[in-house]
Amino acid sequence: MNFHRKGLTNEELLHLYKQLLWPRLIEEKMLVLLRQGKISKWFSGIGQEAIAVGATMALETDEWIMPLHRNLGVFTARNMPLHKLFKQWQGSSDGYSKGRERSFHFGSREHHICGMISHLGPQLAIADGVALAAKLKKENKVSLAFTGDGGTSEGDFHEALNTAAVWDLPVIFLIENNGYGLSTPVQEQYRCASLADRAKGYGMESVIIDGNNVLTVYDTIKGVREYCIKNQKPYLIECLTFRMRGHEEASGTKYVPKELFEAWEVKDPIKNYEQWLVKEKLLTETEVSSIRADQKKTIEEELQKGFNSPPIVVSTDIELKDVYAPRVSAINHPATLDTTREIRLIDAIKEGLQQSMEQHPNLILMGQDIAEYGGAFKITEGFVQQFGKERVRNTPLCESAIVGAALGLSLEGFKSMMEMQFADFAAVGFNQIVNNLAKIYYRWGQNADVVIRMPTGGGVGAGPFHSQSNEAWFVHTPGLKVVYPSTPSDAKGLLIAAINDPNPVMYFEHKGLYRSISGPVPEVYYEIEIGKARQVQTGDDLSIITYGAGVHWAEDYAMENTHVSIDILDLRSLLPLDYDAIAASVKRTGKVLILHEDTLTGGIGGELGAWIAEHCFSWLDAPVMRCASLDTAVPFNLELEKNFLAKARLENSINKLLNW
Structure with a gap:
């Protein structure tokens, strides 16, 4: 040598x-x-x-x-x-x-x-x-x-x-x-x-x-x-x-x-x-x-x-507290004080992202085709011209590496948003999300200031690999936050809140709602608090607890069946859940239907049903029921897909619960 x-x-x-x-x-x-x-x-x-x-x-x-x-x-x-x-x-x-x-x-x-x-x-x-x-x-x-x-x-x-x-x-x-x-x-x-x-x-x-x-x-x-x-x-x-x-x-x-x-x-x-x-x-x-x-x-x-370490003192409160990095402050929703206009859900997401880029010079956007092309759904169209290619970055088809890079940016005080071109593709970045992003703060106090946007859901004939509802994969993982807006106002406010949050947030956005749903959205920069549900309407006969496209399915049914008094709760956040709002809805009606687009087995409806049975049993007048999509992959043919989706079984599920 x-x-x-x-x-x-x-x-x-x-x-x-x-x-x-x-x-x-x-x-x-x-x-x-x-x-x-x-x-x-x-x-x-x-x-x-x-x-x-x-x-x-x-x-x-x-x-x-x-x-x-x-x-x-x-x-x-x-x-x-x-x-x-x-x-x-x-x-x-x-x-x-x-x-x-x-x-x-x-x-x-x-x-x-x-x-x-x-x-x-x-x-x-x-x-x-x-x-x-x-x-x-x-x-x-x-x-x-x-x-x-x-x-x-x-x-x-x-x-x-x-x-x-x-x-x-x-x-x-x-x-x-x-x-x-x-x-x-x-x-x-x-x-x-x-x-x-x-x-x-x-x-x-x-x-x-x-x-x-x-x-x-x-x-x-x-x-x-x-x-x-x-x-x-x-x-x-x-x-x-x-x-x-x-x-x-x-x-x-x-x-x-x-x-x-x-x-x-x-x-x-x-x-x-x-x-x-x-x-x-x-x-x-x-x-x-x-x-x-x-x-x-x-x-x-x-x-x-x-060897002189004190004996470890086990505190469940501390263990749970250390799953997430603390939020320093939040911005209130000023909807009653601000000018609103009717815009589509996709435009609300774009506006929330754009205003966040203006608010945070250290926010970096990453994703396949998001720069000059504007992303698969054109949400970032024009962003390169406004913010430059350093901050709006096309990525190779390397989902795992880009999630890891987002975490690396966090180490140096940057915020990042990664767009999964489709929520389905998160599978190839799964390890980085659930084992690195989610656990790092609990493990050694380093936060992961990362938002992953997840275009999700069916109803557009996109087949098995572009239509999955995979939110339950991430709801199971401590350290992540999972949000799923159903309205343009919530889409903008929740995205801004997700970007301001120092923790990793999985932000689900339903592709089928992008251009089919419009609603009033404040012009200003505002937040919707993560972890708070939205009471869509109150009722006496039964509760439908849902999120995403399920909110609109429930609203459509309620408008067509005014003889039924339906309490509709939009969860908006799936992790953490608003248990107070859930309990209040159960107490109002005594009959609960949990509606989601995800497949039945392993969907979060099972978790919600178990929680309600454990904590709200004395208010129930019937078993908690679930209405979900079939336990198959999402079919391509539109007629097959209609049959697959939970909406096809919503009326029967409601009647079954009402007749209990």
């Missing part, structure tokens, strides 16, 4: 040595504590320290890093105190995630480290968003995302690289190629000659380096960082290395040939660098022993602090 100092001072070389040694000694201690049962799990980076330490030391301290399981050197090189890291690993309430996360699944805004999720690949797209923020701010910064050789097979890897290349983002993608994805060797993971070759397909430069040589890693990252900033382009680095322990300690290493361990033992990153420093007379054997002894002593002192 050849070391080249390349202008580094003696002090810098020694500082790198101490930074390199520190995570190794910590890990050796952690492995002892693991055997003693004092920590529960450990992902070892022994043998790979030069990559994490060298890369981190080569960046500025305010440049974001997205590390993975075995990158302890990232955390220590950012000077995170060991006693607090130890509290984190123990699951203590005074760790970085209040006991809610394990090992390295946490982040710290103070240290510009973004916590990983177990799915690995989503980290890469977050780096895209952070780099986009730097580009928009005209700051000379990069972001750096780690992945392993196994992770390069994930779709998120390819989406993130493609997006970074298309948008010319200053991102460093760093592959730690240690030869194994858990137990699967690289020859069963990919067929390209090297992982660095994958960069060529994205028009990106790449390099393969010795990941066990800390000076090579440090110098390469320094140079690549300058390249990315100067050229405003991404770069891929493949670091060849080897892990000397199992994927995690429980998995062992029996699947690894003995000769591989022997070969890589000779390439130990710490031992080799240490020997070189001694050979260059920058260190003596006595000084090596002294440094090691000092660090071991510090480890013991830090662990004593770490």
Whole structure:
């Protein structure tokens, strides 16, 4: 192993040595504590320290890093105190995630480290968003995302690289190629000659380096960082290395040939660098022993602090409170004070988005074809001319990467709106939405200031993949908010409220209502509070609790059947729900029909019915009934689709309930 100092001072070389040694000694201690049962799990980076330490030391301290399981050197090189890291690993309430996360699944805004999720690949797209923020701010910064050789097979890897290349983002993608994805060797993971070759397909430069040589890693990252900033382009680095322990300690290493361990033992990153420093007379054997002894002593002192955590106090109220970042303030609905005009639902959405762009210079819009083309439904038509291409961004067909980029923008204080061209396509960004956006605030206090617009619903003959009502997927996920307006006034006010909310909001907009529904909408910038239902009309005979197109189906039935006194409640927000309004409606009539366009099984009608039965039973005069669409995919033929939709069964459902 050849070391080249390349202008580094003696002090810098020694500082790198101490930074390199520190995570190794910590890990050796952690492995002892693991055997003693004092920590529960450990992902070892022994043998790979030069990559994490060298890369981190080569960046500025305010440049974001997205590390993975075995990158302890990232955390220590950012000077995170060991006693607090130890509290984190123990699951203590005074760790970085209040006991809610394990090992390295946490982040710290103070240290510009973004916590990983177990799915690995989503980290890469977050780096895209952070780099986009730097580009928009005209700051000379990069972001750096780690992945392993196994992770390069994930779709998120390819989406993130493609997006970074298309948008010319200053991102460093760093592959730690240690030869194994858990137990699967690289020859069963990919067929390209090297992982660095994958960069060529994205028009990106790449390099393969010795990941066990800390000076090579440090110098390469320094140079690549300058390249990315100067050229405003991404770069891929493949670091060849080897892990000397199992994927995690429980998995062992029996699947690894003995000769591989022997070969890589000779390439130990710490031992080799240490020997070189001694050979260059920058260190003596006595000084090596002294440094090691000092660090071991510090480890013991830090662990004593770490063991002093108070017992965790379980508070359900705090747990529920920490699911969402708090709203600072809200804007009242000024409908009675303002001029209104009749506009269509689609125009109300456009106006709410346009006024939000004017209100928030840090709001970025992203989506397929939303720039010059104006989006599939023309909602953003003209926005490029008004706000520019930096803020109104066409995206590649990379739903997962764009959701991840939206989260990355949040790390740097931006707001973002992503348009799913159709709500159906959220399926390919599902992991980022439900595991990254939704959980990040609860996990380590970082909010995701993201709105995802979801053109949804049937009735237009669009078939199985452009007509689904998939709101129930997201209502099930704590940390998301889900809104679904049915009127132009609510569409504008709820969209503005969603953009002002610091939490991730899934904003459903029914395609069939875009141009078929008009109503009075205030001209000014206003909000409709998320979590508050709208009483459409009051009645005595039965309650219809609904949302979206179901509101109009219920209103149409009520107008045609004036002999029935119907109480209609428009939920507007599906997460959180307005339970007070639901209970009030049940109390007024004693008979409840829950109406939604989604299919019956697993639709939110089941959840609502269960809640009403549990909390409003004494007011019920009949079982809670549901009217929903058929449990099939959405058919293309219009006659088949009419039969599919819940509206086809609404009259029978009402009669059944009235006759109970």
